[in-house]
Amino acid sequence: MTEKSTVRSVTYDLLRSLRLTTVFGNPGSTEETFLQEFPGDFSYVLALQEASAIAMADAFSQVTGRPALVNLHSSAGVGNAMGNLVAAYHGNTPLIVTAGQQQRELMIGEPYLGNREATTMPKPWVKWSYEPYRAEDVPEAFMRAYAMALQPPAGPVFLSVPLDDWNKPLAGPARVRTVSDRVAPDAERLALFAGRISASRRPALVFGPEVDRSGGWDAAIALAEKLRAAVYGAPLADRVSFPEDHPLFRGPLGMSVKTISDRLAGHDLAVVIGAEVFRYYPYVPGDFLPAGTELLQITASPEAAAAARVGDALLGDAAIAIQALLDLVGEGATRTAPEPMARPRLLPPTPSSPLTPPEVYAALSRVRPPDSVIVNESTSTMAQQIEWLPTIQTGSFFATASGGIGWGVPAAAGIALADRDRGVTRPVIGLIGDGSSQYSVQALWTAAQHKLPIVYVVMRNEEYSILKSFAVLEETPGVPGLDLPGLDIAALARGWGCRAADAGTTQELEQEFKTALSAETTTVIVVRTQPQKAML
Numbered sequence: 103m104t105e106k107s108t109v110r111s112v113t114y115d116l117l118r119s120l121r122l123t124t125v126f127g128n129p130g131s132t133e134e135t136f137l138q139e140f141p142g143d144f145s146y147v148l149a150l151q152e153a154s155a156i157a158m159a160d161a162f163s164q165v166t167g168r169p170a171l172v173n174l175h176s177s178a179g180v181g182n183a184m185g186n187l188v189a190a191y192h193g194n195t196p197l198i199v200t201a202g203q204q205q206r207e208l209m210i211g212e213p214y215l216g217n218r219e220a221t222t223m224p225k226p227w228v229k230w231s232y233e234p235y236r237a238e239d240v241p242e243a244f245m246r247a248y249a250m251a252l253q254p255p256a257g258p259v260f261l262s263v264p265l266d267d268w269n270k271p272l273a274g275p276a277r278v279r280t281v282s283d284r285v286a287p288d289a290e291r292l293a294l295f296a297g298r299i300s301a302s303r304r305p306a307l308v309f310g311p312e313v314d315r316s317g318g319w320d321a322a323i324a325l326a327e328k329l330r331a332a333v334y335g336a337p338l339a340d341r342v343s344f345p346e347d348h349p350l351f352r353g354p355l356g357m358s359v360k361t362i363s364d365r366l367a368g369h370d371l372a373v374v375i376g377a378e379v380f381r382y383y384p385y386v387p388g389d390f391l392p393a394g395t396e397l398l399q400i401t402a403s404p405e406a407a408a409a410a411r412v413g414d415a416l417l418g419d420a421a422i423a424i425q426a427l428l429d430l431v432g433e434g435a436t437r438t439a440p441e442p443m444a445r446p447r448l449l450p451p452t453p454s455s456p457l458t459p460p461e462v463y464a465a466l467s468r469v470r471p472p473d474s475v476i477v478n479e480s481t482s483t484m485a486q487q488i489e490w491l492p493t494i495q496t497g498s499f500f501a502t503a504s505g506g507i508g509w510g511v512p513a514a515a516g517i518a519l520a521d522r523d524r525g526v527t528r529p530v531i532g533l534i535g536d537g538s539s540q541y542s543v544q545a546l547w548t549a550a551q552h553k554l555p556i557v558y559v560v561m562r563n564e565e566y567s568i569l570k571s572f573a574v575l576e577e578t579p580g581v582p583g584l585d586l587p588g589l590d591i592a593a594l595a596r597g598w599g600c601r602a603a604d605a606g607t608t609q610e611l612e613q614e615f616k617t618a619l620s621a622e623t624t625t626v627i628v629v630r631t632q633p634q635k636a637m638l
């Protein structure tokens with residue numbers, strides 16, 4: 103007996119064709135008509151709260167290189183998801199976020215759990231938001247959502263689907279279409295840029311997240327070496343796009359108008375590829391560029407190009423652009439290669455108690471497997487992480503793209519699920535602050551249920567340390583709510599089903615870390631640390 107063809111069966115067939123067979127979500131009554139008789143070749147990844155569902159799907163999509171599907175519950179679920187939706191938007195992640203809507207017949211009377219103005223709610227953090235006018239349009243709406251999400255600049259889209267649509271009869275199949283996910287830069291303008299780069303005496307290259315995302319890692323190295331250019335990491339980057347141990351790497355550019363401008367002094371040309379100009383934060387006034395420095399920007403995002411405060415922009419895929427520039431620019435043989443950056447790697451002469459973040463990272467540098475991937479959400483220790491645990495391979499560093507915390511814990515789970523999906527085995531290391539560990543903490547349950555090979559190292563400094571540094575910068579003494587006493591994170595982690603341990607010394611940390619690597623499930627190691635003064 104063949105199953106009768108419905109909106110649901112036609113949509114699932116379409117999702118299959120689009121390889122959208124993993125659904126991240128948290129279900130409600132308005133989604134059960136979609137989820138009924140869930141097909142055996144699909145998997146449902148249950149998140150216990152929607153912030154976790156979005157961040158897991160975000161990282162899953164980034165690592166698989168394909169759009170990912172999220173199913174949320176009506177307005178309440180979308181509300182919980184919003185913070186991490188902002189990160190997916192800034193990270194150009196092609197997420198198809200869906201939510202159930204109440205029965206069409208009830209909507210005029212404002213029913214319980216109805217999603218009023220459903221398509222407005224996720225804006226402006228989706229590229230497209232839609233509720234089909236007819237049940238029969240649901241599959242085509244998914245096809246359009248997929249095309250919208252994937253085309254550059256990629257990003258999340260939203261579909262609201264009334265619960266009574268799914269069982270409506272509909273003849274299939276849906277029309278499957280393909281679209282492109284990269285756009286080449288205009289050749290004439292690229293040649294112009296190449297000319298200006300070749301003529302530069304002392305160019306600086308700034309590689310941003312789009313480079314790693316587009317697969318431009320190797321080409322970026324080749325371009326830097328051909329030009330003999332200093333390379334800087336883009337401010338507040340959510341992906342690392344250049345080996346941080348490379349002799350041409352000069353460290354991150356900085357974050358504020360002033361620090362960035364100071365850093366670029368002496369370069370006659372800054373070439374920013376795959377990044378905003380710039381992700382400024384906090385506000386420290388200065389000139390946008392030092393005198394005598396010009397700026398070129400190449401990005402796939404018209405929004406980022408338009409919002410740049412300075413410079414000349416060119417639209418296009420970062421990897422394609424770098425590859426093309428490699429052929430167009432002249433060899434930089436006459437340039438003196440920049441001095442390698444200082445890496446003082448200073449540790450206290452005798453072990454501290456509690457440990458300092460550099461001691462923690464030094465210990466991890468001794469036991470970290472070279473193929474491991476890092477998710478960083480330890481807000482006050484970013485500089486120390488680059489110093490001790492530099493990213494040296496493509497696709498192996500992840501952080502929130504929005505600045506919202508509560509992304510890292512679930513993102514680590516999404517990365518591990520994606521690795522499993524694509525047959526890659528590598529440990530995922532989550533470097534998480536004690537404060538940051540609490541926003542989407544229930545993702546630990548999903549990680550444990552799936553036995554994901556994640557080692558979370560939580561630095562328990564018992565405070566929102568970075569906010570104390572900001573209070574000094576902003577000259578705002580007496581801010582309440584910056585201390586976090588009495589938070590037993592190891593006990594919480596056990597409660598979600600993870601292995602957990604407290605480590606007080608570097609020996610304990612290294613031992614627990616090595617045990618965790620062979621544990622074949624998720625471990626949370628909590629290290630009591632001293633606060634770290636952040637350079638802002």
Ligand SMILES: Cc1ncc(C[n+]2csc(CCOP(=O)(O)OP(=O)(O)O)c2C)c(N)n1
Nearest residue numbers: 481482506507535536537538565566567568
């Ligand atoms: C969703 C969200 N809420 C609040 C903040 C503000 N915020 C930024 S950093 C931070 C503290 C992070 O503390 P912790 O993770 O312990 O790291 P530490 O600074 O101590 O290293 C907070 C609350 C934020 N970025 N995102």
Ligand SMILES: [Mg+2]
Nearest residue numbers: 535536537565
């Ligand atoms: Mg803290």
